[in-house]
Amino acid sequence: MAMDRLLVPLHILFLVLAWAVDGEAEQGGFAGFPGFIPPQLGAGFFPGAGGAQEFPPLIPEITIPIPKIPEIPSIPQIPRIPEIPIVPKVPPKEVPVVPEVPKVPEVPVIPEVPKVPEVPKVPAVPIIPKVPEVPPEIPTVPEIPPKVPEGPKVPEVPVPKVPEYPVVPKEQVPKFPAIPGLLPGGMIPRPGVGGFPFPAGRGFPFPGGRPFPFPGGATSAEMGIAVLRPGFYKEKCPAAESIVKEVLQQAVEKDSRTAANILRLQFHDCFVLGCDASILLDDTHTFKGEKTANPNRNSARGFEVIDEIKAALEKECEGVVSCADVLAIAARDSVVLTGGPSWEVHLGRRDSLTASRSLANRDIPPPNSTLPQLIAAFAKKGLSIVDLVALTGSHTIGVSRCASFRQRLYNFAGTRRPDPSIDPALLRSLEHICPPKGNAQETTPLDIVTPTKFDNHFFVDLELHKGVLTSDQVLFAPYAPTSALVTAFAYDQAKFFQEFVASMVRMAAIKPLLGSEGQIRKECRFVNHKY
Template identity: 50%
Template sequence: MAAATVRCLLTIAVVLAPFLAGATAGGPLSTSFYSKKCPNVQGIVRAGVASAVAAERRMGASILRMFFHDCFVNGCDGSILLDDTSTFTGEKNAGPNANSVRGFEVIDAIKAQVEAACNATVSCADILALAARDAVNLLGGPTWTVYLGRRDALTASQSDANANLPGPGSSLATLVAMFGNKGLSPRDMTALSGAHTVGQARCATFRDRIYNDANINATFASLRQQTCPQAAGGASDAALAPIDAQTPEAFDNAYYTNLMGKRGLFHSDQELFNGGSQDALVKKYSGNAGMFAADFAKAMMRMGAISPLTGAQGEVRLNCRKVN
């Protein structure tokens, strides 16, 4: 990545400061929520994420995805972190999450460090929001202001996770509708989809695309078919492939270049550039890394403000995996 682009990405938060302040003006979250109660929380979280990403670059993408999957199910409330109990079946084993969402142990380790510094003060939901921001930045992407003050859910819902998370076979209309249901615009949706510039995916999630879709680059399909056989079942279902084969561990705008070349790994990815309403925006992001970074930061701000629990709602969990 060019030095100028890196400098642009790292200063996005400063450029956007007036917008970000207005985006949540009057909202329940605050930039100073822990300034007295736990002033070092952001440094503790970033150090924990940095350690995890240094050990495995892919973990940055995993933490980012966990935050998406938390916020889209009843808001950004840390419900995805809860283990199943005798009274509810949680989100971890829902279809979009089972054997897929990962990084829970990273959040556990960060939570332990935060508890040691500020007992019973910082919610798991806020830790996850901060960790997602830091994961993106540590992979070379932008940073942004994270407004804090979320509290943790007392329950979780597998059925809601199954119903609210868009799948890899989703159409453009479905994507626009599902993001719209969360208060996110089509532009937000296209920017947030750029998270697929990092991370890997299981064969089971893109098999239909590489064997059945017509709007796919033939060479790209053939490459992916080498490790993802057409027959479903067995170990091949879990075989991994990079979502962005060009720069799979760097948060950049290559995802959109891939779409323009019909090399989107998921059907839902390619729907963003398939003769529809988002084609022009994909072209802009492909040619302008700074625009993508700025829009992604804005959209993450908006997503992080989806239906937070605040005040006396929920609780501050001492262990992210279970209620107090």
């Protein structure tokens, strides 16, 4: 723009000079403009202005070079600035009106408590002199009746001679460790009416404190203990007990219920025909075995484990260890593997040649037994009331089927109502597992707190009325002679273990087959063909 303003006057100057050089001052005119004389100069400014006269050019022709102005580069177009979006106006946030804090009422002034008048001093009570004791009245001695004349002499009644049991040499009788808490002469305090004590295994207290004597003054269990002995296989099969435990341990690791199943097998075996492995026999065309009896049908288990143990023993020492002894050893190890006590198992039993379904139905106490029925069933086998409670403690492991306790939930003793002694929470839980119909094979633990651990919590459950079976809960009933033992075992686990071991030794010695009786089975399910 500045350069353009400079070029305009230069251009005008150039025109003026051109006019001055080329033009003629004609008629008094100025060069380039004929007849024109600027008035500022006047007519006499130029000589001879009135006539025609040529004048030399006043100003020589001048050529002024005009430099070429360089082309100004075009300014690049400035990019358009994008429009800034208009931010919407944020409406002001309404601040909630804080409600006016109610005025705290003034605390009324508590009037001053009047001073309590001083209590007058109570005069001292005079000491009453001691009244001399009046001597008791001497009772009148009743007259002694005259001597009654003697009656006729009663003839003596001949007493049949009791058959003598074989005398066992003293050195062959096994010595048992002393059990603390025994009374003099080996008497165990047995709670009952009057707390009547009686010798271990010889009876139990009936109402009135009358002991129940067994024939011959000794029980079948005591006779078995006298003949059976620990270490029976020490020479012929020294690895027998370790083999039993090894195979059983593998089975328990696979299924924790195996321990309770084996323990129950020995109990059901010994209560029928004695501890002779009759429960292991399958039915044949000549007899119906005990496996299908009511107490065992669909509930007795563990037979495959016994078969596996027996097969391992036959490989180690063929035809030496009996199935009855396998059951006794396995029962002990089942207790040990679940946290219970251990003991020396008395061995030397032989296996039966038969079994009895009818005796199994008669002699094994059902789960709805009453306390008198349980006491009588154990007494029949030479077991005491302490044995009854201690052995029932084995229910600290294992389960029970719905069919065994359904009656207690819906029709106890024919009342069409639940057992009133059952804990309400346990009742609701059992009703959920076991409806009035169906689910007969559904199971529930007998010890609801520690079902796989051998401990004394089963007796704690009984004290809380949480026993599942009727035959369990009746042990802790009002005025029951067994209640004191339940409480003792619930309080002292060591005492329970001690009595349980003693009772297991006695039960495992009920009517064993000895010497040449029975046989040593090759397979526990079948009798040997030749014997």
